[in-house]
Amino acid sequence: MTTLLNVHEVSKRFGQLQALGGINLKVSKGEIRALLGPNGAGKTTLFNLISGMFTPTEGSIHFNDVEISHQSVEQRVRTGIVRTFQITEVFKELSVYENLRIAVEAEMGVSLLPWISRGKREDVKRKLDELLEATQLTRKADREVGELAHGDQRVVEVAMALAMDPRLLLLDEPTAGMSDHETDHMVTLIKRLHQTFDLTVLFVEHDMHLVFNLAHSITVLDNGRLLAEGTPREIADNERVQEAYLGSSTI
Ligand SMILES: Nc1ncnc2c1ncn2[C@@H]1O[C@H](COP(=O)(O)OP(=O)(O)OP(=O)(O)O)[C@@H](O)[C@H]1O
Secondary structure: OOEEEEEEEEEEEEOOEEEEEEEEEEEEOOOEEEEEOOOOOOHHHHHHHHHOOOOOOEEEEEEOOEEOOOOOHHHHHHHOEEEOOOOOOOOOOOEHHHHHHHHHHHHHOOOOOOOOOHHHHHHHHHHHHHHHHHOOOHHHOOOEHHHOOHHHHHHHHHHHHHOOOOOEEEEEOOOOOOOHHHHHHHHHHHHHHHHHOOOEEEEEOOOHHHHHHHOOEEEEEEOOEEEEEEOHHHHHHOHHHHHHHHOOOOO
16 A cells, blocks of 8 residues: 555644654554544644644655655645634535636636636636536536535535645544535535545544544544544454543443
8 A cells, every 4th residue: 555644753832731752653654544533732833844834843744755744734635635624614604516617726826817828718717617526516506605504615615625626635523514415415525535535534523433434544642642543344353442532331
């Protein structure tokens, strides 16, 4: 298996506080990996380090064998590391189509041009149609995003991330605040997008049902340290994980 993301001996300190210490994490190409851990374990900090919001205090991060530890968020997006946020990051007063058009044009580098050639316009349209279809948003393309149900707004957010042509998609609690029905829809969607777009996925999630339904493998953090790593079954059977986080009867 080819390693796509390699986090090596990474630590992050905020003043006196050691948020993460000596983290090693390898994610293979094509994998769907869940990141688990109790509140304050360091999951968001690790996401921030991978996506470029923070730089590590110690250690290194490689993506596709290139060191990215000190690259900006924009550079990492260009190399294929794209993240969605816990809070929906869309323009709620614009339509689904307009939101996606902004994302696609930004990715194609045409958003700052005073005019777009017909060829480019057709490329943008083709990509927009592909994204709408892949995320099953075609019928909702003209709806204002703010009027959509919460679950659909999160799907728009995923579609916008896809517009950036990710190779590694970082999903921050993709089903937070969703109904059961919306959660099921999101799980099906992520599985399908993973296949269609040949994605590697790393996601933070508290919903155990979703984690066990979606992840090929799981990394558990506790108190800024790596506590365990393994298949869903191995993690479910891991006593240290149960003690630290899950409670004995959760899984
Ligand atoms: N920018 C920051 N400045 C100072 N301390 C921070 C910063 N970001 C995170 N921390 C601290 O680092 C530790 C890890 O926080 P982090 O948000 O990464 O945990 P988490 O596992 O994502 O938690 P949650 O599940 O609650 O989101 C916490 O003690 C937090 O207070």
